[in-house]
Amino acid sequence: MPFTSTGPLPGGGTRCEYCCHHSRCLTMGLEGEQLADFDALLERPRPLKRGEVLVHQGDQFGNLYAVRTGSLKQVQFQVGARDQVTHFYLPGELVGLDGIGSGECVGNVVALESTYVCELPFLQLEVLMKDSHTLQHRLFRCMGEELRDHQRMMCLLSGRTADQRMASFLLGMSERFRLRGYSPSRFFLSMSRGDIGSYLGLAIETVSRALGRFQMQKLISVEGRWVSLKDMESLTRMVAEDVGRHSGT
């Protein structure tokens, strides 16, 4: 097989420097030697097929993973409750940060489609951070962002209606696609309705009905897992709407 000079090789070879996620990944801000060092410590395992498990719940924590192409979900198994989807990962995002605390992986991470990742051994990453203040700062930012996102999610889950959750989910996905250079108004959801429901704390039927309602109201159109956002303004307004849940505080 001849050498190919650009883009990800089928075997997984590529260089951070040329990776289209460089400016959004952990490598953001890294240059020259530091970037080369970073590049040197990561592995690029063979791609995952749909349904394959990247990380098993309970495994000892050792690696972070950066998604290159494809997407994954994190699923947590719990005694006495249905499994719960706690995360969706898109290209450029970091898998496994939540394992740093306990040293144990908190859930299964499963590919939703054919997915390429980069494997980052955390111990080596820590060593690298001693010499690279940029990298250290960057990883702290990533974790801080995830904390903030989780808090948003908690607010969404505890105070908002089914329609608001769905609208917020769609807008969130739209924004994430936009940031990655994909269309924010028409995209493919690689996860099932069941996954979405689990993630949003809704029954699968409620997800389906909400989508149906949105379509009737001409806010979106749905064909299977393809979604087009027709009226993002109304969706945004819907999320912010006061429905007066809780008498708290």
Add this chain to the structure above:
Amino acid sequence: MPFTSTGPLPGGGTRCEYCCHHSRCLTMGLEGEQLADFDALLERPRPLKRGEVLVHQGDQFGNLYAVRTGSLKQVQFQVGARDQVTHFYLPGELVGLDGIGSGECVGNVVALESTYVCELPFLQLEVLMKDSHTLQHRLFRCMGEELRDHQRMMCLLSGRTADQRMASFLLGMSERFRLRGYSPSRFFLSMSRGDIGSYLGLAIETVSRALGRFQMQKLISVEGRWVSLKDMESLTRMVAEDVGRHSGT
């Protein structure tokens, strides 16, 4: 009242070395010169009175805070929805980690009683971490733990009944008190029912009724904000019980 100081001096003066939270705080594992350096960079502002605001939502992020005595809540204001309590902080815990991501404080942090904190300028902390691998590792662990806790909370909010949420909350508080050397079976809740409801995504009346129900079932006894756990086993069982919410996944 709990958390009245045995170790830290009322005036705020103390040393990390002698602080009763040393082994649980960011300083865990630090010794000798490193601990002294850490000690040197932190401020010990005057104590907060009940209701006083330590951090304002939207403020530029600059400091972390370690709680020495007392307790606080984090409240997020949101357009079109009621304010939401997203955190309770007890002695030895770290306030402000979620600001690291965006550089902006995500919510108000308000004292629930007279509260002493240590102020840790994050920039200086980052500098210190260049020389102290221990400190760096420790801060990563703290953030990882918070991530994991948030995920637990998301699972709680999205898949469990009011009773299960209350039981989980009580057990969680109990455990946190136990770790700090207080009684795990009888403790004072410094937050109002409204705060609890907001935190758990429940109406205030639902919180009240759940507590009443638990008391009738002899699982706990309640006198105002004092709570005694009578039957932690049943409470634990209740949390794990499958109530069959969601048909997802």
Add this chain to the structure above:
DNA sequence: CGAGCCATTGAGACCGGTCAAGTTGGGTGG
């Protein structure tokens, strides 16, 4: 002693979950 907050309790309404049946679509084998 009244004002205001906090907590409790009751009555009724409604959102969303469960159960059940039906539809669609992709994959497989004859």
Add this chain to the structure above:
DNA sequence: CCACCCAACTTGACCGGTCTCAATGGCTCG
């Protein structure tokens, strides 16, 4: 190419948990 299957999704009917509204009592503070 069609028949069949299974998983994913949709739709309808019903029910229950939790929210809202409202009234009450206790406590603190001015």
